[in-house]
Amino acid sequence: MNFQRVSALTKKDLKKSVRDPAILFMIFLFPIVFVLAFGFSFGGIGGGQSATYQIGAVNMDLTDSSQLWSEVFIDALSKTEILNIQLYPDNQTAQYDLTQGKVQAVILVPDVFSESIISYHTSPDDPSKWVNTTVPMYLDKGSIIATQVIPPIIQQVLTAIMGQNQHTLLNPVHLETASLVDVKKLTAFDFMVPGMFAFASIFLIMMVAGSFTEDRENGMMKRIRITPTTPTEFMTSQVLSNMAIALVQAVLVFLMAYAIGFRPNIGLPIYLFAFVLVLVFSLSNIGFGLITATIAKTQGAATGIAFVFLLPQLFLGTFVGASLSASAQVAGRFVPSYYVTDALTSLFLRGATVTSPVLLLDTTILSIFSIAILVIGIVLYAKYYRI
């Protein structure tokens, strides 16, 4: 492999990216605009401030005690910066307001709530003496925020009033929905950020397909083939230049998200690993771009056909997928963007380490997917349009 050729072709592609207004928009302006748009819509610009959620509470606690733990619990919920508690006399009224969208969740504090907490405090190490109970919670199913954000907050408050740390597994009061996500200071925007990295990178499909068909149409592909440039050198330059673009996009998305208030509590190595994941993911988009360029006869057709590969990735694999049906979420397992989004979510929000099993699994599947799609793209393109 002659690196002088690879370097010359890579530089040429990067210059094109900077000088072509359409590509410039895709690479630089689009990530900035959409992160800003989502940031304004779902997060607090500048400070990472949390939104407040309206929660209906029905206190049915009948325990006869000097300290009613149900009141402590509701008071603790009110003191969070995130939840705004509205008390209801009965479940029916609360449910009605839930259906009207006036509250985003309703919790029913059961009749033995205080009794249950007291039983725990009396014999914290003897579960056989606990009075077990359940706090039913009804969520606004039309709201992605309600389903994802509210349960973990309530779980955390519940854990706190029982005087437990987060890692205590056993207690007598069970919330029906729970999560490992620490959402104390997070906004809906924060939950979207991991998917935004994938979201921006997916548009490489259109760029790669457009670039190949354009060069084919204007005779440049033929002209390159007349030089001693080998297919390996040419494809290496394409992969390198597009990975560089993906990296720039990822950095831009991160900087914009950071400016809006996204502050994941992670170290530099995790950041670096996150960018590596985005680069691996970009390989699949280059592959899909080549498949598109193989099918499309013209640059215009390539733009249209690119959506066949672009839309499933956008809807099934990024933050959009979280609000889709169960079957759509299963389908998401078949697109590479799902794995990069899940891995980034684990890194940024769940606090997973690089060596944790879920991350290793996501990284492995993502790598296999990406390399396979890239190889298929190269083989198909080379078969129908010699490189």
Add this chain to the structure above:
Amino acid sequence: MNNRDEMKETAIVIDKLTKEFEDVVAVDELSIEVEKGELFGLLGPNGAGKTTTINILCGLIKSTSGSVVVGGLDVQKHPYKVKELIGVCPQETAIYPYLTGLENVDLFGNLHAMNKDALKVKRSELLEKMGLVEDAKRRAGKYSGGMKRRLSLALALIHDPQIAFLDEPTVGMDPQSRHAVWDFIKELKKEGKTIILTTHYMEEAEELCDRVGIIDHGKVIALGSPKELTSSNNVKNLEEVFIKLTGRRIREGM
């Protein structure tokens, strides 16, 4: 074998070359030899097989049968070595519009793995000869049609190839540009380069070519110097030879 054959080396040997595209025979048992340092004109109506022949000579497409040897190397067996020897100015004005003229030339110099100093010297020389020095730092997309064609020619020759294939290099140029390119081609010939030129301008072939081969339906129908062909066909010029041999019916290219 005459005296000239003994003295000259052969640069290109096309032997019974055939290329079929599905049910169309684009090149049909074509045989031509081009001597080293010769300027050979490949003429023919649209769709005669000129560009297909050049594409095979460059290693862009494979022949159905027959052999092609360029610079002593079989094109099918050694395509990359052949590509180091040749320079090709394609029919399309293929340049990168978002790069400057200078960047376009540099790119192709690097694709031919030229060293930095040699590239710098050759780049200046070519841009000067093509009249592009003043516009070298402008984006090529903003050039006029003639400037784009001249830049395209510079890209083909930046690595100083011994053999050049010029596929209609002056198409769309004004008379001034055309004459400048003619002078440049003559200069290349003086330097001992072997050139295959395709053109639809018969006066261009008469002006520049040592020999011409007229091909039609993929076969050679006439071969010789412009003067030989004119006198043997008993007409005034090469255009009349061309019309006499290929007819007046309008052809469409493939």
